[in-house]
Amino acid sequence: MTAADDALDALVRTTFEVAGVLTRVGGENDLSLTQLRVLGILRDRRARVTELAAYLGLDKSTMSGLIDRAQRRGLLMRGKNPDDGRVVDVYMTPAGLELVERVHDEVRRALAPRTGRLDPDQLDQLVNLLEIVSTRP
Amino acid sequence: MTAADDALDALVRTTFEVAGVLTRVGGENDLSLTQLRVLGILRDRRARVTELAAYLGLDKSTMSGLIDRAQRRGLLMRGKNPDDGRVVDVYMTPAGLELVERVHDEVRRALAPRTGRLDPDQLDQLVNLLEIVSTRP
């Protein structure tokens, strides 16, 4: 099963390369990979603590700490959920939104030399293939 | 530049998905993502401490600690370099090799449901595209 094995290696290598770029760009903005993921989710919508933890595969206590530090930096806020008194909703501040946009741009620039090696057709192919592979089971 | 932007998102999403799988499988074997990378390199060849640190983008002191813990677990060893008395060579033990093979198999199985969605032609395309993108600048 060499074809699938090559795909495995290619996926893993790419993962480490892209993760390296994200770690570096994130680090330049004092953001860990995990914080980047949290902000990436909250960029589009607000979410509850447990929801974030489950989506990222982390313990809720870990998420609590991550939110603590990001909140202390003024990147996001905690709010009450009107429907359920136990729930804590988390959402971005304007400063957080601004930061995540900036980091997104920097990541785009950092990966441009790599994606730039592909012509438009190849880019399209890559997107389609990755969409298939990255969809959760 | 929507095409490149889609590619960016697809790459990042795939990165997090694959990293999640690696983190989970690694964790089931008490290995962090970084340890997995170290073992992945040493699987094929021995390497010096600084070389490992540079390749993974980590401080040499971080690498020293990683090696410490892996060595304490019996996964790898430190040895003298005959050509340069300052250098410490790092290489796998049989137990380390066995573990990395097992983890590799588990990762293959864990990703199979995803790669299995692609037919042989698509797998081939994906490998080629990822090789282009993941090559270092």
Add this chain to the structure above:
DNA sequence: CATAATGGTTGGTAATACAAACCATGTCAA
């Protein structure tokens, strides 16, 4: 040969992550 550069380790600190214990709030069943 003195000095600088390189390779690793050690010690200190912060962030990340898990597990266990805990509190508050909701849910469900007798």
Add this chain to the structure above:
DNA sequence: TTGACATGGTTTGTATTACCAACCATTATG
């Protein structure tokens, strides 16, 4: 309806990861 259980979050404690600065040993260079 109230007692038991479940759920959502936080807190505390510990190990790992990661950086930096300082340090020692060895090698390279003037």
